[in-house]
Amino acid sequence: MMRSKTLSAVGYAAIGAIVATVAWNGASALDAATASKTDTYRQLNLFGDVFDRVRSDYVEAPNEEELIDSAINGMLASLDPHSSYMNAERFREMQVQTRGEFGGLGIEVTMENGLVKVVYPIEDTPASRAGVKPNDLIIGIDGTDVQGLTLNEAVDMMRGPVNTTIKLQIQRQGADKPLELQLKRDVIRIRAVRSEIEDDVGYIRVTSFNEQTQEGLENAVRDIKAKLGSKAKGYILDLRNNPGGLLDGAISVSDSLLDRGEIVSTRGRNADETQRYNAQPGDLFDGKPVVILVNGGSASASEIVAGALQDHKRATIIGTKSFGKGSVQTIIPMGSYGALRLTTARYFTPSGRSIQAQGIDPDIKVDQAIPAEEADKVPSTTRGEASLRGHLTNENGTEEATGSPAYVPKDKAKDTQLQYALNFLRGGAVSEATKTAKPNTPQVKAN
Structure with a gap:
């Protein structure tokens, strides 16, 4: 019994020591947290002092709103390249x-x-109905000269409430004098999706992922x-130079081609x-073979789609390495x-x-040559995510990769990547340069 009591006493003493240690460590942690919070408040007070000094003593009266912005x-730029603050005006533009x-x-x-140059008027809009043509120069908006305005300022002037009128002064090549056009604003939808038929292949170009993309x-x-x-031999989904957009848009587009399985996962702190x-x-494409085109300008939501369909072997990825933006912004x-x-x-x-900071590697790498006459205007390689200062590292420890070219010719006949994709879907021979590649076999849906 005495021995037992002795052991018990020793046991309680040991437990007491542990409890005391835990209590001591807990108190230390609490003190550290309190000290850290105190330091933060001091830093915020320092910011306030500096702001007051600039506001009162700077050689010219500063714009206080711009100082705060x-x-x-x-502060946000010190985190990563994609965190930022949008003032009310920039926030409204982002929502649009x-x-x-x-x-x-x-x-x-x-x-x-x-001057503002028209690239093209969107079909069945006030501009197209009024006769605005590609290459027209807009030199005046409601009597205000465009010369001296930024592009954003000019665009803001042309946008406005539906059914309100606006006058444009247009300089057209070959015309003796400027044209005066009066237009009535209407609801305009940004065409995120364009499509056409390439003989026996459906070609679909997705330029961004917004709320209209899935419907398009x-x-x-x-x-x-x-x-x-x-x-139809199959479909080409062209995501080249698509910078991304809404996560929901990428998920819904991926879901359109997949019957089951995970599309993407997001992991926070x-x-x-x-x-x-x-x-x-449900597969919107009825199990038909699909090729996805990517290049150094394909980023974010585009990479979610390409990565999901590549992992499920539902599509063959052709082109060059994508941008490598694998982070989610709220x-x-x-x-x-x-x-x-x-x-x-x-x-x-x-x-x-x-x-x-890694990107999507295509199943079949096909480079796009840049014509000599375009070489001085187009960079041979785009800056990928890995080249951005302060970018997040790759959590898997994968070696970071630089970008790849993002040039896409306007002439489809000279578009090597597109022509390769068309030939691939039609069962054409693989070229010597890429015949060693092992593309994913498109999955055919079995009901």
């Missing part, structure tokens, strides 16, 4: 882009020599089926933040002040690959 963006529709005229424009894809496939019927997105039954509204774009997660393909 710059300070916030400076993701919605894919707005009140406007329906013109795709660029800036040339200080369904309409494109429906139109191709109506024209080709059972004669904490394990309980992991989300997995799975395909629902838009956090900040009331009337705008919104925060914050990187909150990494995404992973169904097989668990992280594409961050």
Whole structure:
């Protein structure tokens, strides 16, 4: 008994020591956390002091709103290249882009020599109905000279409430004097999807992933089926130079080609933040072979689609290595002040690959030559994610990769990647340069 009591006493003493140690460590951790919070408040006070000094003593009266914007963006820029602050104006513009529709005229424009140049008027819009033509120069908007405006300023002037009128002054090549056109704004949908028939192959070009992309894809496939019927050899989904967009858009497009299985997973800082997105039954493409074209300009949502269909062997990826943006940004509204774009997660393909700073490697690599006359205008290699300062590292420890070319010829006959894809779907011979590649075999749906 005495021995037993002695052992018990020793046991309690040991437990007491452990409890005391835990209590001591807990107190130390609490003190450290308190000290860290105190330091943070001191730093915030320092920021306030600096701001007050600049506001009161700078040689010229500063724009205080711009000072705050710059300070916030400076903080976010220290995190990664894709986290940023959008003031109210930039937030509204971002919402327009993701919605894919707005009140406007329906013109795709660029800036040339200080004037707004029409790239082309979108079909069945106020611009096309009024007779606006490609290469027209817009020199005046409602009596205001365009010379001296930025492209964004000119675009903002042309957009506005539906059914309101606007006057454009246009300089057309060959015309003796400028044309005066009066247009009425209408609801304009950004065409994220364009399609056409290449003999016996359906060609679908997706330029961005916004709220209109899925509907555009369904309409494109429906139109191709109506024209080709059972004669279709397959489909080409062209994601070259598609910078991405909405995660939901990428998931819905991937789901259109998959009957089952995971599409993508996102993983945040904490394990309980992991989300997995799975395909629902149904294949919009009826199991037909699919080729996806990618290049150095294919990023983010484009890489989600390419990675999912590559892992499930539902499509063959042709082209060059994609950009390598494997992070997810959450838009956090900040009331009337705008919104925060914050990187909150990494995404992973169904097989668990992280594409961050690595990109999608095509099943068949096909380079696109840059003509000599374009060589001084087009970079031979785009800057991939791995070349961006402060980018997130690849969580899988995969060696980071540089970008690849992003040149796409306007002339389809000179588009080597497109021509290869067409030949591939038609069962043509593989060239000497790529015959050693082992492409994924397109999966045929069995009912």
